[in-house]
Amino acid sequence: MARDHEHVPVLHGPALDALRIRADGIYVDGTYGRGGHSAAMLARLGEEGQLVVIDRDPQAITDARAKYAGDARVTIRRANFADLHDVLDELGLNGRVDGLLLDIGVSSPQLDDAERGFSFQHDGPLDMRMDPEHGESAAEWLARAEESEIARVIKEFGEERFGKRIARAICKAREQAPIERTAELASIVSEAVPGGPSPKHPATRTFQALRIFINGELDALDAALEVGIDALAPGGRLVIISFHSLEDRRVKRRFARAAKPPPASRRLPTVETFVPTLKLVGGLVTADEDETQANPRARSARMRVAEKPAGEGA
Numbered sequence: 684m685a686r687d688h689e690h691v692p693v694l695h696g697p698a699l700d701a702l703r704i705r706a707d708g709i710y711v712d713g714t715y716g717r718g719g720h721s722a723a724m725l726a727r728l729g730e731e732g733q734l735v736v737i738d739r740d741p742q743a744i745t746d747a748r749a750k751y752a753g754d755a756r757v758t759i760r761r762a763n764f765a766d767l768h769d770v771l772d773e774l775g776l777n778g779r780v781d782g783l784l785l786d787i788g789v790s791s792p793q794l795d796d797a798e799r800g801f802s803f804q805h806d807g808p809l810d811m812r813m814d815p816e817h818g819e820s821a822a823e824w825l826a827r828a829e830e831s832e833i834a835r836v837i838k839e840f841g842e843e844r845f846g847k848r849i850a851r852a853i854c855k856a857r858e859q860a861p862i863e864r865t866a867e868l869a870s871i872v873s874e875a876v877p878g879g880p881s882p883k884h885p886a887t888r889t890f891q892a893l894r895i896f897i898n899g900e901l902d903a904l905d906a907a908l909e910v911g912i913d914a915l916a917p918g919g920r921l922v923i924i925s926f927h928s929l930e931d932r933r934v935k936r937r938f939a940r941a942a943k944p945p946p947a948s949r950r951l952p953t954v955e956t957f958v959p960t961l962k963l964v965g966g967l968v969t970a971d972e973d974e975t976q977a978n979p980r981a982r983s984a985r986m987r988v989a990e991k992p993a994g995e996g997a
């Protein structure tokens with residue numbers, strides 16, 4: 684079991700195998716977290732290898748510095764992985780990366796720390812920013828957003844069918860007093876959602892939706908998929924672990940668009956000229972039973988792998 688403030692890396696073995704670490708290769712861990720995957724990558728890298736670690740969360744970066752500031756193979760950058768192109772440009776590594784790992788979403792330390800405001804289980808300020816120094820907190824946004832916009836976010840990013848009801852309840856509650864704590868929001872949502880037996884807390888989907896929206900997670904993923912392909916060396920691999928069907932669908936579609944010609948149509952007579960920028964490596968990978976028993980978080984993990992064709996885009 685994970686102890687508090689630890690993060691058990693998900694799909695650890697399959698992700699490492701998919702990255703096919705070469706001792707002298709160049710790798711990027713775009714979601715350092717607490718460095719579970721990074722540590723395993725470094726264990727396979729030799730002295731000539733390089734690992735760039737990125738996270739937008741200052742606490743993750745503090746952890747990386749404490750562990751790896753003295754390791755000449757490791758470069759640490761606090762950044763949004765959407766800005767990967769700029770990070771790699773500065774290091775002269777665009778087009779030279781042998782493997783890029785993105786293990787997206789929140790880390791256990793982020794969820795467990797009530798002060799970060801991600802959790803309906805631990806009361807804390809309703810913040811939810813992975814980078815608390817930029818952007819608007821969930822409380823600030825909920826205080827000013829239109830009811831229809833709140834409903835849209837909860838429905839779209841939480842796949843919550845009671846989005847309208849929940850938005851109405853939020854707007855009614857904020858007329859009395861601003862919603863500033865996670866426990867307040869959790870109880871407003873629980874009261875708004877019709878009861879019934881469910882293994883999930885009624886606020887699960889709403890918290891997920893707000894977190895994805897506040898952090899612009901889907902836009903960051905879309906951007907990373909574009910710049911990630913450019914970052915790779917021929918034969919380099921992109922390994923993406925996601926935790927929601929919303930994210931996995933985007934990865935699947937972008938990989939397919941890069942790997943397969945569009946379906947033939949009269950409006951696209953140039954299908955023969957299609958040049959793949961990725962080739963798919965296997966299909967969807969999920970955690971096995973041993974892993975899901977040891978780490979319930981692994982239950983929703985979905986991994987996809989693609990490779991830059993050799994000789995392309997070098």
Ligand SMILES: C[S@@+](CC[C@H](N)C(=O)[O-])C[C@H]1O[C@@H](n2cnc3c(N)ncnc32)[C@H](O)[C@@H]1O
Pocket residue numbers: 690691692693713714715716717718719720721737738739740743762763764765786787788789790791813903904
């Ligand atoms: C699931 S955890 C990664 C855990 C890590 N693989 C480990 O083994 O410890 C996700 C991490 O990605 C970071 N993250 C999420 N979205 C990000 C983004 N757009 N840019 C940079 N970091 C991001 C979060 O701050 C969090 O630390």
